[in-house]
Amino acid sequence: xxxxxxxxxxxxxxxxxxxxxxxxxxxxxLIILSAQAALPLRARDSSxxxxxxxxxxxxxVGDEPCQKCHPSEYETFKKTGMGQSMxxxxxxxxxxxxxxxxxLRDNSSRRMFTSSVRGxxxxxxxxxxxxxxxxxxxxxxEIAFAVGSGEHGLSFVILRGGQFFMSPISYYTxxxxxxxxxxxxxxxxxxxxxxxxxxxxDCHSGLPQRALEFPHRYLNPPFRILAIGCERCHGPGQxxxxxxxxxxxxxxxxxxTIVNPKKLPPRLRDDVCYQCHxxxxxxxxxxxxxxxxxxxxxxxxxxxSIFSVPAARKGASFEALxxxxxxxxxxxxxxxxxxxxxxxxxxxxxxxxxVNAVNWFRDKCLSCHTKESCQMPLPRRxxxxxxxxxxxxHMPKRSLGNVAHTALTDHRIPRGSASESIDSVPPFPEPEPxxxxxxxxxxAKDPDLRSLALAYAELAHHSPYYEKRAFxxxxxxxxxxxxxxxxxxxxxxxxxxxxxxxxxxxxxxxALERAIASGSKSIxxxxxxGNLLLKTGNQDALRLLEEALGIDPFSSSAGLALARAxxxxxxxxxxxxxxxxxxxxxxGNPDARKIAQELGSSH
Numbered sequence: 001x002x003x004x005x006x007x008x009x010x011x012x013x014x015x016x017x018x019x020x021x022x023x024x025x026x027x028x029x030l031i032i033l034s035a036q037a038a039l040p041l042r043a044r045d046s047s048x049x050x051x052x053x054x055x056x057x058x059x060x061v062g063d064e065p066c067q068k069c070h071p072s073e074y075e076t077f078k079k080t081g082m083g084q085s086m087x088x089x090x091x092x093x094x095x096x097x098x099x100x101x102x103x104l105r106d107n108s109s110r111r112m113f114t115s116s117v118r119g120x121x122x123x124x125x126x127x128x129x130x131x132x133x134x135x136x137x138x139x140x141x142e143i144a145f146a147v148g149s150g151e152h153g154l155s156f157v158i159l160r161g162g163q164f165f166m167s168p169i170s171y172y173t174x175x176x177x178x179x180x181x182x183x184x185x186x187x188x189x190x191x192x193x194x195x196x197x198x199x200x201x202d203c204h205s206g207l208p209q210r211a212l213e214f215p216h217r218y219l220n221p222p223f224r225i226l227a228i229g230c231e232r233c234h235g236p237g238q239x240x241x242x243x244x245x246x247x248x249x250x251x252x253x254x255x256x257t258i259v260n261p262k263k264l265p266p267r268l269r270d271d272v273c274y275q276c277h278x279x280x281x282x283x284x285x286x287x288x289x290x291x292x293x294x295x296x297x298x299x300x301x302x303x304x305s306i307f308s309v310p311a312a313r314k315g316a317s318f319e320a321l322x323x324x325x326x327x328x329x330x331x332x333x334x335x336x337x338x339x340x341x342x343x344x345x346x347x348x349x350x351x352x353x354x355v356n357a358v359n360w361f362r363d364k365c366l367s368c369h370t371k372e373s374c375q376m377p378l379p380r381r382x383x384x385x386x387x388x389x390x391x392x393x394h395m396p397k398r399s400l401g402n403v404a405h406t407a408l409t410d411h412r413i414p415r416g417s418a419s420e421s422i423d424s425v426p427p428f429p430e431p432e433p434x435x436x437x438x439x440x441x442x443x444a445k446d447p448d449l450r451s452l453a454l455a456y457a458e459l460a461h462h463s464p465y466y467e468k469r470a471f472x473x474x475x476x477x478x479x480x481x482x483x484x485x486x487x488x489x490x491x492x493x494x495x496x497x498x499x500x501x502x503x504x505x506x507x508x509x510x511a512l513e514r515a516i517a518s519g520s521k522s523i524x525x526x527x528x529x530g531n532l533l534l535k536t537g538n539q540d541a542l543r544l545l546e547e548a549l550g551i552d553p554f555s556s557s558a559g560l561a562l563a564r565a566x567x568x569x570x571x572x573x574x575x576x577x578x579x580x581x582x583x584x585x586x587x588g589n590p591d592a593r594k595i596a597q598e599l600g601s602s603h
Contacts, residue, residue, distance in 0.1 A: 051259045052239050052252060054297035059238040060207055063229040066237065069244060073349045074230075080351035081149035082228040085204045089146045089156075090120040097154070097171060102178050104169060108187070111588075113169045115178070124156065124167045126191045128588060137587040141192050143167060145226075147204050152408075155181055157196050160554060160585065162217035164196035191588045193556060199283065202291040203276035206232065210290070214551065215521050233272050233348055235259040235296040259296040261343060267439075271300035273342040274439065278324040280306035281462075282435075282455040287484070301439040305451040308436040313465060326411035328438075332368070358389045365390045434469060435459075450487060453477035457490040470494060478511055489515035489525045496528050505532060516544075523548040527561045534565050541565055549578070554585050560592060572599055 052058070067074040077083045091099065099122045102115035114125045127138035144159040152174065156167040168191060170181040183189050195216060201208055206225025211217040231237055240250065240258035250257055261272045275294050284305045285291070294303040308325055323342075327333050333340045345364045352360040374381065376393070384392050395409050435455060453473045459466035471494065477484075478491040492511030495504045512529035515522070530544035545565050548558040559582040566575035579596040582589055 050255050051235060051297040052255050052257050053235040053237065053259065054295045058236045060225065060231050060236045061238055061241050062206075062225050062231075065241045066230045070230075076351075077230070077349045080348070081151050082232070082348060084149040085147075085228045086206075086223075086226055087146045088226070089122055089143060091117050091122070097150075102169070104178060104180070106180065106185070109190070111191075113180075115169065122156075124158075124169060126168060126588060136593075139191060139587050141165075141167070147196075147200070158192055159218075159222065160192075162211060162214070162220070162222075163552075163554060164201060164218070164222075165192045165554075166194040166196055167192065168194075191586065193554075193586055193589075199279070199291055204228070208292060210292075216552065233259070233261055233296055261296065264297065266339070266341065268297060268299065269343070270341055271298075271439065272296045274300055274306070274324060277322070277342070278306055278438075279322055281309045282307040282458040284451045284454040284458070287450075287486075299439070305437060305448065305455070306439055307451075307455040307459075308438070309459065309463075309466075310433070310436065313463070323408070323411045324438075327413075330411065330413040331415065332413050355386050358386050358391060361395075362388060362390050365394075434466075449473070449477050449480060450484060454486055454490055457494060460494065482514060483518050485515050485518040485520045488512070488518065489520050489522050493524060493528055496532070508532065521551055523552050523555055523558050526551075527558055530565065531561060534568065542569065549581075553581070556582050556586050556589050556592065560595075563592075563595065567599070575599060 063074065063078075089097075089099070099115045100117050102113075104113040105111070106113070109128070111126055111128045114127075116123045116125070122143040123140050124143060125138060125140040128136045130136055141158040141160075143156045144164075145157050147155045147157060150171075150173055153170055153172040155170040157164045158167060166181055166189070168181050168184045168189070169178055171178050179185075181189075181194075183194070198216070201218075204227075205223050206227050206229045208223055209219040209221070211219055225231075235258060237258060239252070243250065243252065243257055259272075261269050264272070271294075275291070283291075284307070286301075286303055286305070289303045291304060294300055300306075311325075327340070327342075330340070345361060381388050391409070394413050394415070395411065398408065398410050435452075437451075453470075453476070456466055456470035456473050460470040461467075474487070474491045474494055477487045481487050488511045492508045492515060495508035495511065500508065509529065509532050512525050512532070515525050516529070526544045526548035530541045530548065533541035533544065542562075542565055545558065545562040549555065549562050552558060559578055563575045563578040563582070566572070566578060576596060576599050579592050579599070582592040583596065586592065
């Protein structure tokens with residue numbers, strides 16, 4: 001790849017030269033490091049075997065056809081965390097977990113959370129009372145699905161109008177207790193208003209079915225395949241099943257009909273795991289793509305670009321390093337570059353536990369190391385329970401700062417019994433760029449300005465460091481891609497924050513209007529543009545805010561914006577009606593309650 005500052009200036013002729021020169025250095029460093037990491041992969045990726053089931057149009061068939069030829073793998077996989085990633089809980093049938101008699105009180109919000117069973121339905125309730133004990137509101141919702149295998153815990157989702165929302169209470173297996181769902185204790189979310197993200201649903205389910213015209217709605221039923229199945233790692237099985245059923249071999253015209261991750265080049269092999277186990281700090285979908293479009297045997301970056309913040313810049317605003325980033329710090333990984341992968345130690349078909357797990361992973365360690373290489377005295381090694389437990393020293397359990405009551409294995413594989421924080425080790429010996437982009441396309445010739453700009457825009461919400469760097473990159477991307485829906489929306493939203501000038505408000509309006517004209521379904525874009533137009537008396541403001549609430553009728557932010565707009569334009573009746581609509585699905589909304597009471601008492 002050939003890239004220089006002069007090329008960047010020439011390719012962005014509509015952008016002021018000083019802006020490029022001042023801000024291209026971190027991007028250039030990022031690109032150079034990414035290119036260096038990608039060069040050894042180019043030949044291996046280009047010579048990879050093509051799998052016919054990686055092509056669009058090949059259908060998913062579910063796990064049952066696999067069982068006929070692979071019964072042992074089927075039986076053991078169904079007992080793993082992936083095989084039990086999502087379920088439809090009924091009463092007390094989930095590993096003996098009793099959903100009755102659960103009662104939690106959060107003193108900071110003065111809310112009570114309870115769980116009960118009615119027939120085979122599981123109900124979660126949120127209620128609040130005032131200082132005298134008088135009930136302010138109570139909301140009860142039926143649990144649709146349990147998310148998670150139960151190994152670390154279970155969270156729960158409700159289904160409302162084709163949209164998934166999280167329950168505010170979860171079960172934590174390690175503590176054998178119910179508590180608030182992550183994020184609720186910190187006050188980031190409230191009641192049943194937290195939408196389950198697309199990535200959450202995609203990575204915990206087998207095959208979701210989305211309504212194409214609405215970004216966050218699902219069909220009925222919402223899943224063709226409920227839990228993660230064989231095809232998540234092997235790809236859709238239509239071709240393979242058809243040929244095997246007909247008594248034919250596993251290939252057609254010399255091309256395999258099913259993916260075997262072990263036979264993939266390192267980059268493609270790792271992408272199979274990274275689709276869910278590498279969340280990063282910013283994920284940017286390619287235009288027109290969704291997370292579920294990824295197929296094993298293809299590059300993950302063809303669907304989504306994943307960016308990580310260097311460990312030195314991670315603070316309270318970012319999650320701790322995940323397993324992928326930790327493994328990249330390991331000397332076991334860096335010693336042989338890419339040969340060590342997730343499936344070196346993990347067999348997705350089998351999940352050993354207890355003593356079996358200790359023996360299993362010790363055998364994995366001894367496939368590369370020897371017993372004599374361990375420097376710990378034999379009596380001390382034998383004193384662990386169970387004895388000779390490599391994991392106890394080299395992969396200890398560490399608490400997660402972003403998930404309460406849960407500990408996960410340290411995948412840095414430190415040489416000794418490390419006591420330092422997971423985030424305390426510099427990630428790479430090279431000078432750290434602003435971001436790491438580990439799954440950059442190997443055939444990229446130019447900087448992917450779009451992905452970088454959207455990544456910076458996402459990170460700007462969490463860190464002043466990235467907020468300062470987001471603007472010039474977003475500005476260049478917006479001028480280079482005037483019809484890109486996501487870029488124009490992100491640029492317009494960024495301009496409306498932090499006391500913008502009149503010129504910035506003018507540019508924001510233009511960008512938001514371009515985003516909608518290009519087909520944006522974002523309610524945030526419509527709310528921002530509606531509020532801008534409302535200040536100028538433009539009647540299109542009401543139309544935009546009505547559109548936002550129509551796209552997501554459960555959005556309290558859209559409803560409140562529309563109610564305020566109705567009130568400002570003199571239509572108190574519609575304002576009260578909109579507030580009542582909010583309270584019908586979000587009865588605990590304090591702003592809607594307060595405004596509704598004020599309007600009701602004044603009319």
